[in-house]
Amino acid sequence: MSGPSVEVVAGGVAARRAFLAILWRDIFVTGKELGYFLSQVTIQPLFMLLVFGKVLNAGGYVSDEYSRLFLPGVIALTAFVTALQTVALPLVMELSYTKEIEDRLLAPLPTYLVAVEKMVIAVLRSLVAAGLMFPVGALVLGSLPWHVERLPLLLVSLVLAGWIGAALGLALATTVPPAKVNMVFAMILTPIMFTGATQYPWQSLDSIAWFKVLTAINPLTYASEAVRGAMVPHVPHIPPWLCLLVLVGAGTALSAVGVRGFLRRTIH
Amino acid sequence: MTAAVQVEELVKRYPKQDRNAVDGLSFTVKPGEIFGLLGPNGAGKSTTIGVLTTRIRLTAGDVRVAGVDVMRDPVAARRRIAVVPQQANLDRELTPRQNLTFHAAYHGVPRIRRDELVGGLLTQFGLAAQADAKLDWYSGGMAQRLMIARAMMHEPAVLFLDEPTTGLDPQARLFLWERVRELRARGVTIVLTTHDLEEASVMADRVGIVDHGRMVAMDTPAGLTRGLAGRSVLDVTMTLADGDEMTGVVVALQTVVGVDRAEPLDSTSVRLALTNEPETLIGPVVTLLAGRSATVTALRSGAPTLEDVFLHLTGDELR
Ligand SMILES: Nc1ncnc2c1ncn2[C@@H]1O[C@H](COP(=O)(O)OP(=O)(O)OP(=O)(O)O)[C@@H](O)[C@H]1O
Ligand SMILES: [Mg+2]
Numbered sequence: 001m002s003g004p005s006v007e008v009v010a011g012g013v014a015a016r017r018a019f020l021a022i023l024w025r026d027i028f029v030t031g032k033e034l035g036y037f038l039s040q041v042t043i044q045p046l047f048m049l050l051v052f053g054k055v056l057n058a059g060g061y062v063s064d065e066y067s068r069l070f071l072p073g074v075i076a077l078t079a080f081v082t083a084l085q086t087v088a089l090p091l092v093m094e095l096s097y098t099k100e101i102e103d104r105l106l107a108p109l110p111t112y113l114v115a116v117e118k119m120v121i122a123v124l125r126s127l128v129a130a131g132l133m134f135p136v137g138a139l140v141l142g143s144l145p146w147h148v149e150r151l152p153l154l155l156v157s158l159v160l161a162g163w164i165g166a167a168l169g170l171a172l173a174t175t176v177p178p179a180k181v182n183m184v185f186a187m188i189l190t191p192i193m194f195t196g197a198t199q200y201p202w203q204s205l206d207s208i209a210w211f212k213v214l215t216a217i218n219p220l221t222y223a224s225e226a227v228r229g230a231m232v233p234h235v236p237h238i239p240p241w242l243c244l245l246v247l248v249g250a251g252t253a254l255s256a257v258g259v260r261g262f263l264r265r266t267i268h
Numbered sequence: 269m270t271a272a273v274q275v276e277e278l279v280k281r282y283p284k285q286d287r288n289a290v291d292g293l294s295f296t297v298k299p300g301e302i303f304g305l306l307g308p309n310g311a312g313k314s315t316t317i318g319v320l321t322t323r324i325r326l327t328a329g330d331v332r333v334a335g336v337d338v339m340r341d342p343v344a345a346r347r348r349i350a351v352v353p354q355q356a357n358l359d360r361e362l363t364p365r366q367n368l369t370f371h372a373a374y375h376g377v378p379r380i381r382r383d384e385l386v387g388g389l390l391t392q393f394g395l396a397a398q399a400d401a402k403l404d405w406y407s408g409g410m411a412q413r414l415m416i417a418r419a420m421m422h423e424p425a426v427l428f429l430d431e432p433t434t435g436l437d438p439q440a441r442l443f444l445w446e447r448v449r450e451l452r453a454r455g456v457t458i459v460l461t462t463h464d465l466e467e468a469s470v471m472a473d474r475v476g477i478v479d480h481g482r483m484v485a486m487d488t489p490a491g492l493t494r495g496l497a498g499r500s501v502l503d504v505t506m507t508l509a510d511g512d513e514m515t516g517v518v519v520a521l522q523t524v525v526g527v528d529r530a531e532p533l534d535s536t537s538v539r540l541a542l543t544n545e546p547e548t549l550i551g552p553v554v555t556l557l558a559g560r561s562a563t564v565t566a567l568r569s570g571a572p573t574l575e576d577v578f579l580h581l582t583g584d585e586l587r
Contacts, residue, residue, distance in 0.1 A: 011343045014376050021373035028370075029361045099357040103367075103418070106321065107374035108347040268282070268324045 015109035019117055022104050026121040040085075041129035042136060045078045049140045052199070068145050069228060069235050071137045073198035075130050076227040079158045080165035080220055081193070083126035087118050087169030088185065095265050096178040105266050115262035119166040119255065126162030145232050153240055154230035160247035161223035167254035174261025196220025201228060203236040219250035270335040272426050272457035273297035273320065278329035280315050280481075288327070289315045291481035297459055297474075299425075302452055304472030305461040308582050312481035313461035314354055317430050320459070321351045334425045347375065350419035354430040356411045358403055364414050365390065365399040368421050375422035382421070389417040393447065409440040416447065420456075427451060429460040433467055445471055465575045479582040492577045501570040502546045504553060505537040509561035514538075517560065524552050536565075546570075 030037055053067040094101035104114050138144040146154075176184045195211075195218045202225055205212035215221050226243035228235055273296065280290040290312040297303040305313045318324030320333055322342035331338050334348040359367050365386060372382040390396045393413040398406070406414065412432065419427055429448070433441045448471060452458055462468050468475050469489035476486040485492055508517065514532050521530040526544035533539050542549060546569030554564055 011341070011347075014347055015343060017376040018374045021370065021376075024373070025359075025362075025370050032361070098360055099353075099355060100359045100361070102323075102353065102357040103359060103371055104374060105323065106346055106351060108343050108376070110343060266323075268318065 011108070015113065018107040018109040019113050022107065022109075022114065022117050023121060025104075026117070027124070030121075030125060037125070038129075038132065041078065041082045041125075042132055044081075045074045045133055046136055046140070048074055049137060053137075053141050065235075067141050068143075069201060069232050070199060071133075071141060071145070072228040072231040073200075073224045075133045075137070075231075076157070076161050076220070076224040077193060077196065077198040078133050079126040079130040079161040080196070080223060081189075082129040083119075083122040083162040083165030084169040084189075086122040086125045087166050088173045089181070091118060091170070091173040092176075092178050092181050095173070101266075111263060111266055112259050114266075115170060115259045118170060118262075119163065119258075122166035122169065123159055123162035126165060127158060130158050130162075147230070147233065150230040150233065154227060156244065157223060157226035157230055157240075157247075160244065160251060161220070161227070163251040164219045164223065164247060164254060167251055167258050170258030171254050171261055174258060174265045192218060192220055197224040201225070201235055202238055219247060219254075222246040222250075270299075271296045271332070272299045272301065272334060273303070273459060274330075274332040275316070275320070276330040278316065278319060278331055279327045280312070280319060280324060281327045288481050290319070293329075293478065293481060293483055295476050295483060295486060297426075297457055299457050300452065300455055301473045302448070302458045302460065302471055304468040304475040305459065305478055306463065306465070306468045306475050306578065307461075307478035308463065311478045311582075313478060314430055315481075316478070317351065317353075317428050317459070317461060321349055321428055322346055347422075348425045349428065350422065350424035350426075351428040352412070352415045352419050352430065352432060354434070356408075356415065358406075358411060358414060358418075360403050362403075363400050364395060364403060364406070367403075367414060368418050371418045372421040377422055385421055385423075389420055392450075393417045394443070409436050412436065412440075412444070413447075416444070420451065424456065426457045426459065429458065431461055431463075433462070433464060441467070465578055477578060477581055484581045485577070500542040500544075500546045502540045502542055502549055502553065503533065503537060503566075503568040503570070504540065504557070504564060505566040505568075506557055507536065507563045507565055512560055512562065517557070517562065520556060520560070521553065524549065524556060526552070 049071065052062065053070050056062045057064065057067050091101075101114070105111060134144060172184065172188070173181070195215050197215050197218075198220065202212065202215055202221055205215060222238065222243040225238040226240050226247070229237040229240045229243065275296070276294050278290050278293040279288055281288045293312070293316060295303070305316065307313050315324060319326045319331055320338060322338050322345050326339060333345050336345045336348060338345045359370065362370060368386045368389065369382050372385065377385070387396075390399045393416065395410060395414060395417065398410065403411075416429070416432070432448070433444055436444065445467070448458060448460070460471065472489060474486065474488055475492060477484050477492075506517075508514065514535060518530045518532055518538055521527060521538060521540060526542055526549045527540045528543045529541040530538055540549070540553070550567060557564055
């Protein structure tokens with residue numbers, strides 16, 4: 001008989017405005033410390049590329065081919081780690097010590113959208129960081145493998161890599177007690193980084209079956225494989241459609257856990 | 269007219285607790301009123317504020333703020349309220365001025381209006397000169413003022429202040445009381461919690477005393493103290509006539525209408541426990557003593573304060 005009430009419509013407008021304003025706040029804060037942000041996200045991948053892509057290659061320990069397939073892995077890893085770092089530790093601080101997120105929790109938008117915004121800013125920041133890896137990689141390695149027709153796949157893969165990083169960060173930050181968070185991060189992050197097929201193609205693991213299985217349950221593997229599929233398609237890789245499917249599934253599951261944790265931590 | 273705040277039979281039990289933090293609380297605040305929630309530590313004041321401001325999910329009851337059911341439509345409620353919490357929660361990544369402008373942006377205040385409001389509020393709260401300083405340099409009092417200024421940036425109908433003056437020095441306290449009265453004059457309804465009895469009696473139009481999550485009394489500050497009229501005392505200090513005895517004076521004073529009990533404090537003074545207002549007894553007491561040629565040298569009436577009411581109602585054990 002009647003459409004949505006004035007209140008519902010006004011609430012929707014208010015929520016959209018609030019969401020954008022909160023996103024703008026995070027972009028603004030990122031901009032304020034841009035130099036710090038850029039150096040924080042590039043320093044580790046830069047040295048990884050330098051040593052594994054350049055130094056070992058110069059010494060004859062790894063081939064040019066390895067340098068080429070390592071770069072996509074580093075790019076995927078950068079997207080994943082940047083997103084995770086954007087959400088995780090700052091959120092732990094905001095929820096427990098500084099409480100500075102409270103003003104945003106009292107903004108006129110459904111609380112779950114504050115968690116969604118955290119993931120959105122994390123993905124945006126991870127795209128910037130991953131994007132930065134292209135010139136860095138070209139500079140360090142002297143060339144950049146890429147295929148115009150595969151750019152859409154590349155972009156989608158990087159967005160999904162950022163998303164699973166952000167969602168994992170949200171899930172960890174809201175479920176691990178603040179006092180234990182540093183320990184848990186150290187315990188979790190390193191295994192994820194090294195079993196995520198960033199430094200080797202998954203199909204090259206046939207001779208170590210147990211490690212191949214371990215790698216297959218790490219969602220980061222599918223991000224690395226998808227980026228590799230987009231940048232160096234001649235290297236054997238997991239089919240991109242399968243990678244994207246797994247990434248969407250993992251992102252959805254981790255986001256669900258993260259958002260639920262967020263709601264539990266913010267509404268008592 | 270719809271009530272600014274309406275709380276009916278509010279119950280909150282935190283998970284894994286064996287008793288209710290708020291246990292059947294009911295009260296109503298009229299638009300434009302300053303309502304004080306008074307109660308000892310752990311009484312449930314902050315929990316009540318948390319429910320009213322959509323941050324705590326209630327266990328049972330019905331809570332409306334500015335006509336909006338906070339459980340059913342928290343987003344609409346948040347547009348009409350602002351809260352200054354017990355613990356500072358300013359955004360430390362931003363400057364003080366940016367704290368205000370971003371808050372307004374979250375609430376959809378148009379940019380032009382934002383800029384108008386920021387300047388005015390920074391000046392009103394005495395922060396104009398430090399508006400672009402680092403938040404880390406702010407004292408507790410400055411942070412508190414900034415949080416109230418921030419709360420006003422989206423022009424809320426109801427403002428919640430959870431222990432706004434705890435930790436402030438006397439000047440800062442007076443300053444804050446002035447600002448709160450100005451806000452009320454602009455039509456903002458204010459709900460504040462405190463354990464400062466002077467604050468409650470000076471600031472609040474009505475006070476609700478909460479203990480163990482229940483409302484134990486609710487009235488104007490004057491009304492609450494009147495309830496304890498039987499607890500007024502009058503201390504009389506005198507010089508007796510030669511040969512007169514204190515014991516005789518005490519017996520005589522006991523006969524004055526309105527004196528419940530008289531007891532000597534020392535050789536020159538007597539405390540009278542009264543059933544009437546102290547002012548009405550000064551005449552009769554002085555007349556009686558003059559009749560015995562005693563000279564009254566000092567009179568001190570102890571009307572019951574909100575503190576007496578508070579201790580009377582909530583007991584005096586430590587929480
Ligand atoms: N998150 C929580 N989980 C469990 N119990 C809680 C929680 N928060 C408060 N409580 C308990 O609920 C009761 C009411 O606490 P509340 O903070 O509302 O009191 P208060 O009146 O604001 O006290 P104060 O004057 O000390 O600020 C206390 O017994 C407290 O221990
Ligand atoms: Mg409290």
